[in-house]
Amino acid sequence: MYGARQVGKTYTIKEFCKNEFEKYVYINLFESENIVELFERKISIMDKIKLLKIIIKNEKNINIDFNNTVIFFDEIQESEEIISSLKYFNESEIPYKIICAGSLLGVKLKRMEKAFPVGKVDILNMYPMDFEEFLIATTGDNTIQILNEHYETNTPIVDVIHNDLLSLYRLYLCTGGMPDSINNILSVNKDIIEYNRKILKNITNGYLNDMKKYVKDATETVRIENIYNSIPIQIGNKSNKFQYNKVRNGARSKNYETALQWLLSSKLVNKICMLKTPQNPPEAFKDEEIFKLYLNDVGILNSILNINLEDIILDKEFIYKGEIAENYVQQQLNINFENIYYWKNNNTAEVDFVIQNKYGLIPIEVKAGDSIKSKSLNLYIQQFKPNYGIRICAKNFGFANKIKTIPLYSTFLIK
Secondary structure, eight states, rough: OOOOOOOOHHHHHHHHHHOOOOOEEEETTOOOOHHHHHHHSOOHHHHHHHHHHHHHHHHHHHHHHHHHTEEEEESSGGGGHHHHHHHHHHHHHSSOOEEEEEHHHHHHHHSSSSSTTSSSOOOOOOOOOOHHHHHHHHHOSSHHHHHHHHHHTTTOHHHHHHHHHHHHHHHHHHHHHOHHHHHHHHTTOOTTTTTTTHHHHHHHHHHHHHHHSSOOOOHHHHHHHHHHHHHHTTTTTSSSSSOGGSSSSTOOHHHHHHHHHHHHTSEEEEEEEEEOOOOGGGGGGGGEEEEEESSSSSSHHHHTTTOHHHHHHHTTTOOOHHHHHHHHHHHHHHHOOOOOOOEEOSSEEEEEEEEEEEEEEEEEEEEESSOOOHHHHHHHHHHHHOOOOEEEEESSSSSETTTEEEEEGGGGGGG
16 A cells, blocks of 8 residues: 555554454554564575464464454565565465555655565555545535536536535645544534644654655755755746756756655655647657646645635635645546646647546646636647546536536546
8 A cells, every 4th residue: 555644544454454354463564673673584484474473472462364364564665575575475375465555665665675576466555535535524425426416417506505515625725635634624613713734734744754764865855855845836837847946046857856756656746747749648648858746735735835724715815826726636636547647838828637538638727716718728629629628616517618617626526
């Protein structure tokens, strides 16, 4: 299980293990140096497993029956030997049940000295809670069904429901999708004045501390921090692309490539490339050198920018309102699509996102308010003739002139 720190990996896997298996063993490798050392010993894998059973019996008073017991190795990045051993567990006739997770697992796997058991491990990504999950936490499942119906039929939802959902959308912009953050806002009855902003500050500080781990040297740490700290500013970059010289004067891409890869592997940052021309397959027409970076969570973006949350809740106009909406939409799309792109021409036209579904390449334009002016989207539709385009804004559901309008709160339905 990949995922950034604090997205809920450990809690979710523990609950899964408790509910689905007769027995489960939780092993945190940060706290279990003896098990890390055991797998580093020059003995056979069978002997390691025998000794592991003894350690678990002595420390946790659990007799492992591999038919009915699942083992959860948390912070698996602490042991390359255990990661490599997954090949054995997979191929063995014994029905081993192993789950692994780690906050910097993606980074570690990119920099492992030992071979990763490719094809022997199922990999899942865990993201911050999306707006669908936020709705389930705040309103229950019925709202999702109602939204699906209006999304499919392009018919407006009742105004009072529409306005209530926009209010919840703005609340989500404040909290983001980190489980601790959402738990907090629910505990204070969704009162933004009582909401504890320190939660996201602490998560961000944890991210910054992590940037010292699994790096080549202190210089790489500084470069990782410099890129990360520049992203909130670069989202509003008028050039509509990430620029290394905005990270630091004179910075060049070749000096920051590994630092950027660290951030992408850690799942703290999402990257989308520009399409040189919107054609299938889009991967063949993307420009790796022209791209945008977004933070993995819109709540963290607002926390770093120190946005006045009451301005968001009251839907006031403020600098970065559009960029915040764009990061939110990107966060939702990133969960549902393996690849996302954007498009811009040589002049001033730009389409925020381009996704691929069964209807082909679909352009998406994002508006923070209820404006329906879509000059760039209309230009794209005229030039490339997609099946339809999508406008995401504060307006109600609708469809006209080949543009499907959906409210900001329904972005998660684009799949």
